[in-house]
Amino acid sequence: MSSHAADPASDANSATEAAEDGLPRLIPREVLFGNPTRAQARLSPEGRYLSWLAPSAEGVLNVWMQPADRSEEARQITDDQKRGIRNYGWTEDGSRILYVQDEGGDENWHLYAVALDGSEARDLTPFEGVRAQNLMTDPEHPNEVLVGLNKREPSVFDMYRVQLDSGKVALDTENPGDVVSWLTDAEFRIRAAEASDPETGDDIIRVRDTVGQPWRELLRFPFGENGGALAFNEEGDQLYVTSSLGSDTTRLVAIDAKTGEVSSELAKDSKADVGSVIMHPTEHRIQAVEFDYLKPEWTVIDPSIADDLAYLEETAQGTVAIVSRTLADDRWVFIDQPDDGPATYYLYDCEPRKAERLFVTRPELAEYDLAKMQPIEIQARDGLTLPSYLTLPLGVEPKQLPLVLLVHGGPWARDEWGYSAQAQWLANRGYAVLQVNFRGSTGFGKAFLNAGNEEWGVGAMQHDLTDAVRWAIEQGIADPERVCIYGGSYGGYATLAGLAFTPELYACGVDIVGPSNIETLFQSVPPYWAPMKKQLVKRVGDVENDPALNRRISPLFHAEKIESPLMVLQGANDPRVKIAEADQIVSAMREKELRVTYIVFPDEGHGFARPENRLDANARIEQFLAEQLGGRAEPVTPIEGSTAEAR
Numbered sequence: 001m002s003s004h005a006a007d008p009a010s011d012a013n014s015a016t017e018a019a020e021d022g023l024p025r026l027i028p029r030e031v032l033f034g035n036p037t038r039a040q041a042r043l044s045p046e047g048r049y050l051s052w053l054a055p056s057a058e059g060v061l062n063v064w065m066q067p068a069d070r071s072e073e074a075r076q077i078t079d080d081q082k083r084g085i086r087n088y089g090w091t092e093d094g095s096r097i098l099y100v101q102d103e104g105g106d107e108n109w110h111l112y113a114v115a116l117d118g119s120e121a122r123d124l125t126p127f128e129g130v131r132a133q134n135l136m137t138d139p140e141h142p143n144e145v146l147v148g149l150n151k152r153e154p155s156v157f158d159m160y161r162v163q164l165d166s167g168k169v170a171l172d173t174e175n176p177g178d179v180v181s182w183l184t185d186a187e188f189r190i191r192a193a194e195a196s197d198p199e200t201g202d203d204i205i206r207v208r209d210t211v212g213q214p215w216r217e218l219l220r221f222p223f224g225e226n227g228g229a230l231a232f233n234e235e236g237d238q239l240y241v242t243s244s245l246g247s248d249t250t251r252l253v254a255i256d257a258k259t260g261e262v263s264s265e266l267a268k269d270s271k272a273d274v275g276s277v278i279m280h281p282t283e284h285r286i287q288a289v290e291f292d293y294l295k296p297e298w299t300v301i302d303p304s305i306a307d308d309l310a311y312l313e314e315t316a317q318g319t320v321a322i323v324s325r326t327l328a329d330d331r332w333v334f335i336d337q338p339d340d341g342p343a344t345y346y347l348y349d350c351e352p353r354k355a356e357r358l359f360v361t362r363p364e365l366a367e368y369d370l371a372k373m374q375p376i377e378i379q380a381r382d383g384l385t386l387p388s389y390l391t392l393p394l395g396v397e398p399k400q401l402p403l404v405l406l407v408h409g410g411p412w413a414r415d416e417w418g419y420s421a422q423a424q425w426l427a428n429r430g431y432a433v434l435q436v437n438f439r440g441s442t443g444f445g446k447a448f449l450n451a452g453n454e455e456w457g458v459g460a461m462q463h464d465l466t467d468a469v470r471w472a473i474e475q476g477i478a479d480p481e482r483v484c485i486y487g488g489s490y491g492g493y494a495t496l497a498g499l500a501f502t503p504e505l506y507a508c509g510v511d512i513v514g515p516s517n518i519e520t521l522f523q524s525v526p527p528y529w530a531p532m533k534k535q536l537v538k539r540v541g542d543v544e545n546d547p548a549l550n551r552r553i554s555p556l557f558h559a560e561k562i563e564s565p566l567m568v569l570q571g572a573n574d575p576r577v578k579i580a581e582a583d584q585i586v587s588a589m590r591e592k593e594l595r596v597t598y599i600v601f602p603d604e605g606h607g608f609a610r611p612e613n614r615l616d617a618n619a620r621i622e623q624f625l626a627e628q629l630g631g632r633a634e635p636v637t638p639i640e641g642s643t644a645e646a647r
Helices: 009-015 029-033 303-315 363-367 421-428 446-450 460-474 490-501 518-523 527-540 547-553 555-561 579-591 611-629
Strands: 039-043 049-055 061-067 088-090 096-101 110-115 132-136 144-149 158-163 169-173 179-184 190-196 203-207 216-221 227-232 238-243 251-256 262-267 274-279 286-292 296-300 319-325 331-337 344-349 354-360 373-379 385-391 401-407 432-436 478-488 508-512 566-571 596-601
Touching: 029 363, 029 421, 029 611, 039 088, 039 319, 039 331, 039 344, 049 088, 049 354, 061 096, 096 132, 110 132, 132 179, 144 179, 179 227, 179 527, 190 227, 190 527, 203 227, 203 238, 216 238, 238 262, 251 274, 262 286, 274 296, 286 303, 296 303, 303 319, 303 331, 303 344, 303 354, 354 363, 373 460, 385 421, 385 460, 401 421, 401 460, 401 490, 401 611, 421 432, 421 611, 432 460, 460 478, 460 490, 478 490, 478 611, 490 508, 490 555, 490 566, 508 611, 518 527, 518 547, 518 579, 555 579, 566 579, 566 611, 579 596, 596 611
Parallel strands: 401 432, 401 478, 478 508, 508 566, 566 596
Antiparallel strands: 039 049, 049 061, 088 096, 096 110, 132 144, 144 158, 158 169, 179 190, 190 203, 203 216, 227 238, 238 251, 251 262, 274 286, 286 296, 319 331, 331 344, 344 354, 373 385, 385 432
């Protein structure tokens, strides 16, 4: 995102036009991590307007719009001054834009609405310390939205019905204490709920026949199974769900809303769980589903969409996702995302089939050479196959390279194929970049997920990362003396664990908002994680009641074993991984006179949203990696507006 720093590209570009080391020109950090030129294109529901995110004159991401026929100039209609808008959408009548924003990274999201004339945004959930989530809209009820608020009790979200014209907020459905999400039927009534059993960690789908009727359990996924509710059909007598019951990967099925029995199986894949789902904008039926093992692929369910999807895939250079459709379903916006270039947004007319390019998110990237992301499979020491990705620097032989092991967060998440600004940045600087879906990652079936249970730190989850690095060394790709482990959140924890438990493997580490003591992490999680606490304990282990386990897997208690330099970056307002997690590992290392660099951003949370802070953080990381591994670095210039504090 943009900053007010001097142009960092000028010196770097002239110095590397004909790089002697064979690597391509340095890509400026501003181009990779600054504000996109435009992003998140959307059509208004009736198709009259196009909207997108773009920087304001002050360099803050805001919502812009223009008539779809381009008969008027584009104009900015929101006026966020601080953190930038990251997600937004239209009301169903096309009269307003909805977006969420928090304060300083505290994740207490407020829901805002702004009229198309750009008049001042209205805070629809103006409650101190309250978080808005589970937002729902409906074409038949354009003046109201449903939104979850933990207003009554911080640990649970009740559903409220909000009138957009008056701002009136009224309780719609009260949470009994264990519900984590809700679903409406075609009449915009809340008729399904997903709950987490606090005693067993099971996931439960509950339904009711109509508002006022009692809730009943329809389907239960015992801990270790995967699944969840997606939507009701038009008639409200069928519920679309994903389910691993009776299979390893999740299947997409329709179940009877009375009995819970499977009515039909819509789609399944032997290697990947159900991913993204395309639903008709008004008819409450599933049209296609994505499965993503090493690369995402669409499976068509509704034949009427088959030719359209085929046309989109022929047009695109990379993966395709439909991001917006009119209610009449005559025009779509879709995104084309290759692995070696920026995303492109298109406007698609269904009849006749015609795609018009709207914009490229980061057009400046076209001036630079980007690397391909290679899907690979790595065998762990026990034979488990780890779906992984390797990005190699251009212009040099892939032998004895410095390696960055880039560890994803979650850990119940995954790495996926496609454009990665971090991977491109590191490869451009001369590093091989390895991203591993270690056991416990999601998307690859329940056996793969459950293989990570109670395997943190000194267990198989960390062994998978170790084995992947050793694979890269054995292949001759990585120089064993120049390997960095780097990640955020769980990836930050894995960094600390890697340096503490396999110190011989890594030359350095970069930990961004990673926990160091799992007991204090558990004790300080946000209150709204309470319904999922049992699952957390079963996945990680009962560290609060087993001090020996906690000491074994928490890097804090092994800080003296860290031999290599560590960089720690932390947001002071992080509600998930409190700043105490960073403070204590830094303090422990300094007591032992170990090498640690500590950077705190006082106006950030779980990650760095403000562009100035993100650019500053990456500049510091780049210099650190260059010093430790010998890669290239763009000259550092002061970044005006950054709040970074070296502590």
